[in-house]
Amino acid sequence: MFVPLKGAWALIFGVSSGMGLEAARALAEAGCGIIGVHFDLAEGRQEAEQHAGELGDLGVAAHFFNRNIASKQARAELVPVIRELTAGAGLRVVVHSVAYGTLTSLLPSPDGREPGTTAKQLAMTVDVMGHSLVYWTQDLLEADLLPRGANIFAMTSTGGTRVLPNYAPVAAAKAVLESHVRHLAVELAPRGVAVNAIRAGTTITPALRKIPGSDQIIAQCREINPGGRLTRPEDVAEAIVTLSSSDSSWLTGNVIGVDGGEALVR
């Protein structure tokens, strides 16, 4: 059943740019209060505070926190804050849109210039971009902040199943994230909470720009996308708002392509 988002709350990880920010905008426009978490240096933090102000101008509450979402301490501090802000009602929407990891190959390059990945880089990337979804879900559930009808979305990419150069640690994290989405979906099904992964098509975001060779990826996808253009953060945000606007928990455990059909022809 369609249930308006007005007056509900969304928790967004990675709210300061790209898809996280656009999801925050779209949810705020639908009347949803926003609790955003991001992790930025001073310049990014100032921009994030501006964005929080713009969301507030839409007439909803918007609270941003500059914290490392992978830190246990940050979870311990923020979960009670979320309970207080939502007055115990909990969250209607959770968006995991976290881009912080090492971009490298697994093995040294043939010319020896690139050393390949290290155990620490792999562990950190998979922890931040993958496992953090589980730890937050555990803590939110324990605090009774995931009521029936809640929707959890995790941003994955084609890297979850395909190979992109210098993307290996992040690809591993995406594969882990997709697996966690399936298991969380099954474990949360009796509680009426839906969990899905969103696989956006190639979208120009700060995170994409950091991938070596992103210019070629952008050019190629612009050429082949059946929809005739690249994916925009707004496309992803609209999908999140649409899927969140129902209290049904039956659409769960999926990897949902939001790409104009790009992955089908890539």
Added chain:
Amino acid sequence: MSDNQAAAVDIDDIRALIAEEIELPVEEVTDEADLAGDLEVDSLAAMEIAVQLEKRYRIKIDEEEISTFTSLSVIHRFIAAKVGTG
């Protein structure tokens, strides 16, 4: 001039800040300990340290500058210079 600036920023304050972030006893954070090699500071921990340094000293740190943070003494000189010019 740079010595005066360095003196204004107490290296032991930075030592304590780093030790707290990476959850190690302060005495292990020696002036010349290699942060990545000896103290296992990865890029995420370095980012945490940078965010705390920005807050403490009211400075701006660029992402590229974090990769130059190889030891406490290097960070101390970096902060002193930033505070001096800031």
